[in-house]
Amino acid sequence: MDTIDCTPSVMEKRLLGKSGLVTSAIGLGCWQLGGDFGPVDNVRAFSVLAAADKCGVHFWDTADVYGSGLSESRMGAWQRQNPGTRVIVSKVGRNSELHPSGHQYDRMRRSIEGTLERLQVSSLDLVQLHCIPFEVLKGDQVWRWLEDFRSEGLIKHYGASVETVEEGLECLKRPNLASLQIILNIFRQDAVDELLPAAAEAGVGIIARLPLASGLLTGKFTEQTHFDRSDHRHFNADGQAFNVGETFSGLGLENGVALVEKLKAILPSGVPMSQLALRWVLDHPQVSSVIAGASSVEQVQQNAAAAVLPPLSKELHQQLRDFYFNDVRPLVRGSI
Numbered sequence: 001m002d003t004i005d006c007t008p009s010v011m012e013k014r015l016l017g018k019s020g021l022v023t024s025a026i027g028l029g030c031w032q033l034g035g036d037f038g039p040v041d042n043v044r045a046f047s048v049l050a051a052a053d054k055c056g057v058h059f060w061d062t063a064d065v066y067g068s069g070l071s072e073s074r075m076g077a078w079q080r081q082n083p084g085t086r087v088i089v090s091k092v093g094r095n096s097e098l099h100p101s102g103h104q105y106d107r108m109r110r111s112i113e114g115t116l117e118r119l120q121v122s123s124l125d126l127v128q129l130h131c132i133p134f135e136v137l138k139g140d141q142v143w144r145w146l147e148d149f150r151s152e153g154l155i156k157h158y159g160a161s162v163e164t165v166e167e168g169l170e171c172l173k174r175p176n177l178a179s180l181q182i183i184l185n186i187f188r189q190d191a192v193d194e195l196l197p198a199a200a201e202a203g204v205g206i207i208a209r210l211p212l213a214s215g216l217l218t219g220k221f222t223e224q225t226h227f228d229r230s231d232h233r234h235f236n237a238d239g240q241a242f243n244v245g246e247t248f249s250g251l252g253l254e255n256g257v258a259l260v261e262k263l264k265a266i267l268p269s270g271v272p273m274s275q276l277a278l279r280w281v282l283d284h285p286q287v288s289s290v291i292a293g294a295s296s297v298e299q300v301q302q303n304a305a306a307a308v309l310p311p312l313s314k315e316l317h318q319q320l321r322d323f324y325f326n327d328v329r330p331l332v333r334g335s336i
């Protein structure tokens with residue numbers, strides 16, 4: 001693959017809703033740095049972070065459970081040696097002490113303090129509830145705790161990472177919500193009609209996760225593609241470990257590969273499918289950042305290049321919408 005020369009000056013900047021935080025349009029999803037997409041050593045993890053920094057990808061998303069804290073620790077170690085202006089966000093609520101039924105003030109505080117220690121920072125720019133049970137999300141208690149943590153200075157802002165449109169709409173009732181993190185990609189479009197406009201009206205930034213549907217939208221997988229046992233695309237292929245709608249956007253590998261072949265007939269040639277998929281997400285102005293994961297320097301560069309592509313045409317957007325509702329959505333497993 002040819003090396004892509006990307007520089008911070010060309011990366012589009014966006015605002016994270018009413019928070020005032022400035023994001024890079026393409027962010028870095030750091031799940032891979034915890035080894036949950038297959039083994040990644042320190043050298044490779046640090047090279048990914050360095051490449052992101054060089055490309056102006058300065059919005060980095062992680063969680064305390066990614067590699068049981070390994071992702072955060074690597075980010076903290078690299079940042080200590082390479083200080084700079086970045087927005088670092090993490091999540092809370094999915095570790096074994098809290099999930100699914102142990103959400104208590106002391107436990108959540110302890111989890112956030114652990115994140116601060118691993119990231120080697122005194123305060124988090126943003127912490128997000130990490131796909132916590134809907135019943136907990138609907139209650140007032142967890143939101144009061146977040147307000148307390150913000151008042152203490154442990155966090156500057158808070159948001160929520162959710163599984164469904166219904167959960168997202170529920171979160172928008174919270175007046176100090178800074179962000180919503182949602183699954184948004186060509187294979188998961190339901191949020192476009194109601195949730196995105198509602199978030200914009202509320203001044204809430206949208207963080208789009210899994211924009212490549214766990215790699216399906218690179219167009220490089222086949223039904224025979226093998227994933228390491230440590231990779232969630234192996235151990236959660238059918239929802240064995242967590243929500244079935246997360247891995248491969250709920251499609252499964254076989255259905256996903258077949259749909260990618262149909263998609264190739266719709267998308268223009270000459271541009272990598274991954275970049276067109278990222279551009280599709282970026283074309284929605286309510287999106288503050290698209291957190292594309294990467295496990296190599298080349299992937300970081302390819303992802304960053306999507307930010308300078310021209311918007312997709314209205315006609316192509318309509319074709320992709322029709323494709324989703326006619327061909328993709330009936331095959332999605334789990335709640336949407």
